Amino acid sequence: MLVHIKKIITAAEKGKYAVGAFNVNNLEIVQAVVNAAEKMKAPVIVQVTEGAIKYAGLKEITALVKSYATETKIPVALHLDHGHDFKIIKKCITAGFSSVMIDASGLPYKKNVELTKKVVAYAHARKVWVQAELGTLEGAEDWIKVGKGEGYFTDPKEAKRFVKETNINSFAPSVGNYHGVAKIVEKKVLKLDLKRLAEIGKIVPVPLVLHGASGFPEGQIKAAIKAGIRVINIDSELRLSFARAERTFFEININEYDPRKILEPAIIAMQKVVIKKITLFGSRNKAK
Numbered sequence: 001m002l003v004h005i006k007k008i009i010t011a012a013e014k015g016k017y018a019v020g021a022f023n024v025n026n027l028e029i030v031q032a033v034v035n036a037a038e039k040m041k042a043p044v045i046v047q048v049t050e051g052a053i054k055y056a057g058l059k060e061i062t063a064l065v066k067s068y069a070t071e072t073k074i075p076v077a078l079h080l081d082h083g084h085d086f087k088i089i090k091k092c093i094t095a096g097f098s099s100v101m102i103d104a105s106g107l108p109y110k111k112n113v114e115l116t117k118k119v120v121a122y123a124h125a126r127k128v129w130v131q132a133e134l135g136t137l138e139g140a141e142d143w144i145k146v147g148k149g150e151g152y153f154t155d156p157k158e159a160k161r162f163v164k165e166t167n168i169n170s171f172a173p174s175v176g177n178y179h180g181v182a183k184i185v186e187k188k189v190l191k192l193d194l195k196r197l198a199e200i201g202k203i204v205p206v207p208l209v210l211h212g213a214s215g216f217p218e219g220q221i222k223a224a225i226k227a228g229i230r231v232i233n234i235d236s237e238l239r240l241s242f243a244r245a246e247r248t249f250f251e252i253n254i255n256e257y258d259p260r261k262i263l264e265p266a267i268i269a270m271q272k273v274v275i276k277k278i279t280l281f282g283s284r285n286k287a288k
């Protein structure tokens, strides 16, 4: 069932677990995410970026997610991930998203607050939740690339001030988390600043969202949840499992032409990722 993200995150806060927010771009990814969450009896956040909207169409991807959500008993929430363009944010709200992210983290503090407040005023008037970020994550997301050394970690006190000034509903900190597949393919050493995160968790009064979480060791993810992370964004591991499954498929079935047979291994591989993440995040059997 399609629900407001508030229902899912409030329950996660109460139960001290995290919910997976999975990025989708097409039917096969939506199908894998919702079906895996259903198998696990877990609530799930399905999210699209501006890039996903450009690829699939806003009406089309919204209809797809809503349609899968309506057909299942588990709670499914629809969220705009990394919104940069106010016009697109407004369109998503009109389309029925219960949550949007305004990512003005690349702007100086004052400008970030200014734009975030504008989005909050618009969204809250329509009962929609807003997520925002302070501090930048390295890696690639959409057209924005933050290079090595250009990212900076969130200052806990500044984060507290930011949340108070903007009145956002969830907060995405930068604590060593890192976007993109490169960190996995290149086997980078991944280390969350758990001390900083715990401090943010203590003084920031809204649920925390961990971006760039693909590939991080399970122990660190568990510790992050203990520190107050309630939503965990996963895209890269879905992409990698999709691509790897397809490569393997074509190594063996070079002459296959039926799209259903071609895409089935990718769906199965992505489902495995989602099941693994839901188990790790503690949201298994939390669908209510």
Ligand code: G3H
Pocket (backbone or CB within 6 Å): 023, 049, 050, 051, 052, 081, 082, 140, 141, 142, 143, 179, 180, 212, 235, 236
């Ligand atoms: O951070 C979010 C995504 O991994 C970036 O995905 O290419 O759809 O913007 P995108």
Ligand code: 13P
Pocket (backbone or CB within 6 Å): 023, 081, 082, 178, 179, 180, 181, 210, 211, 212, 213, 214, 215, 233, 234, 235, 236, 237
């Ligand atoms: P990954 O690149 O680690 O999957 O992060 C996804 C993300 O943060 C989407 O917003």
Ligand code: ZN
Pocket (backbone or CB within 6 Å): 082, 141, 179, 211, 212, 233
């Ligand atoms: Zn992200």
